[in-house]
Amino acid sequence: MLDETPTPPGLAAIAAGFVQARARGQALAAFPGEIPADLVSGYRVQDAAIARWPDRVVGWKVGYIAAERRDASGDDRLLGPIFAGKLQPADPDGEVEFEIFAGGFGAVEAEYVLRLEADAPAGKLDWTPEEAAALPATLLIGVEVASSPLATINELGPRVVVSDFGNNNGLVLGPEIAGWTALDEADLIAETFIDGVSVGHGGAQRLPGGLRAAFAFALGRSARRGRPLKRGELVATGNATGIHDIAVGQSARVDFADHAGIRLRARAARPLPGAEDGA
Template sequence: MTSSLRDIAGSFVAARQEARALPDFPGQIPADLATSYRIQDTAIELWPDQVVGWKIGKVPPHLVGPLGAERVSGPVFAHNLWIAKAGEEIAFPIFENGFAAVEAEYVFRIGVDAAADKIEWTRDEVAGLIGAMHIGVETAGSPLATINDLGSTVVASDFGNNYGLILGPEVADWRAKLEAGLSCETFIDGQSVGKGVANVDPLDALIFLASHLAKRGKPLKAGQYITTGAVTGVHDIRIGQHSRVSFNGSGDILCTAVKAVANGRSV
């Protein structure tokens, strides 16, 4: 790890801990995802919390060829994992003058450890790792407001643009329902901002992650939660706004964005 890459990781970690926006990317933008994940790995080491899961996001179509990847990943930490209860609204922190969004997710809870040296996976094989599927909302967030505009190498370098996971109830008989297609809809301040359907995508996303993490020496572990992709899209949210995500009969998740504070979740 060169000092410049470590400096980038340290800058993102410090900004997150201090709940402080970054005006620009803190260094030279990584040219490839391998460099981005080196930054991310260093930031994980610096971050004073336990990894309890991973988020998966899509690489924009115009970058898939140049980067040689369709997806990116980042860690979910214990401090920003919330358990949603029916009818209760979760307050989640966002960085003032940074980036913030809500994303409707189908979330896998890993039931057994993945083999540390297994790189190639099929849908049936990754399905065997799954203990349950939940509904959820990823609270995407970064101190860098332009993180998505600057591309996937920047996204990967800052924890995959993740700032938390709101976990809802389990989806019963999840595999049959997923094969039939599970739909959901996201609302912000009462207005619908996106609809979507998930079928094979969550399993394909897990295939990517199982291989990706094994190559990084961080194989999937029992108990981890995996957000599998933004089903209705990535929806920007501001401090004080409310969101509701409705999951096709599997429940609703209610949340509101509040201002993050230094070394804490929110005010």
Template sequence: MTVTHPIGLSAPTLADPVIAEAAARFVAARRSATGLDAFPGPLPADLATAYAIQATATAAWPDEVAGWKVARVPPALEEALGAMRYIGPIFAGTVEAADGGALSFPVIAGGFGAVEAEFAVRIAADAPADKLDYSPAEAAAFIAAVHAAVEVAGGPLAPVNELGPTASTAVFGNNSGLIVGEEIAGGIEGADALRAEVLIGGQSVGVGSAAKLPGGIAAAVAVALRMAVRLGRPLKAGQWVSTGALTGVHSIAIGQQARITFTGLAPMSGTAVAAVPAA
């Protein structure tokens, strides 16, 4: 497996064969829907190394990238890692439109699964391949629409949350899919006025809003624009950016039911199901 090195980041602190082995293990585990009880090899100490694993695995995955999820680096680690957020790929085959019916949240048995209430942005235009930095104001120009959404987080690595953001970044950004709900009237301003809530097993596990996103929705999109081009995959018109958890990361086990609501919009409800091996 050929290692992909992101553009404009520091050199990875793990050797290419080690990066390639971790990426191959993640690809194999996701394809076979098999859980991993430990990180396959040394845990990356920095995001540059984690992104190299992610990019190498993404290049080997048999599906197109349809967008990117954005997630927070815990504040206590921001200085050490030099970042407030990280991103991970959302594959085309895992994007689903909510149509009012019952949803399924795939979880790898022996891995990790979660649901998150998020705002998903549809990208308006292709981003330049040679622009590496964006302000939130510049990013706002790439927003065609804002939708209520559910990120189906997780993957094969069971202790991913305990291992921290470098592990999450490395293992496909800890993303299993994106469920796109209703478009929000008024775009960012309309989304800023909404309140989200997640219930699992009928019990409320989190309430929040765009106020939980540092700098707001446009700041999250700016990070996706900056990092996607560094990963050699600049954002394209029609792709999605899932901008970050509004109420928290809510673990869900196979068989559990979840209901995600946004003020005034149709709820999105479903059940966690066992992920099946990829074709």
């Protein structure tokens, strides 16, 4: 179950700062408070921010944590929420516009996305990659919109990334890759272009441990947070070609080898209705 104990005031203030900046479409000059001491505290900020955000969670992005940046939890990855209002279908015939925070951080990431076709057992807190692969799920292609009001979010590290929705501001979802459990992940290849210039090449094998390891982490960490994954939820497994900075007005294209491509263009984040009154 979710931790229902009151959020410490300092952590609640961080959540409020990020939520207000996102709702207003504004950049932040600095982290809004004292950086949480560990990932557990970062997730408490994230949970408080999710509770304040006027939308529902439809999935989770997975990000990798470099060995030198991990804490006592031992987690080698982190989670951030994907909200319904920021989930967009790819357009096979044109570009999809997406929002980044002008003056903040903005990037695109090629993603292999799993959609659960059954609820995960609520009491199962630890998952192996093999167990994760056995849970019914559909594999799709996608592009994560990685954006935060805080320009230095990645430089400041995982505790900060977790605190601000995992540095996520949306997901553009493409078509299904059929029969994924029988595929060789070496054949899942992607390339990312910014304004027509190739900026990254990779695929599923670029993810440490592959798709199944990322899926297993999402299942386990979500369950331990009191948020076991449900049928229909999405898991964006991690950047398959790198994290590619993008500015307002620039275009991006991600080609997924034999599995189509996704075209996008960045625009500045706009305030939510009523955001001037506070979120």
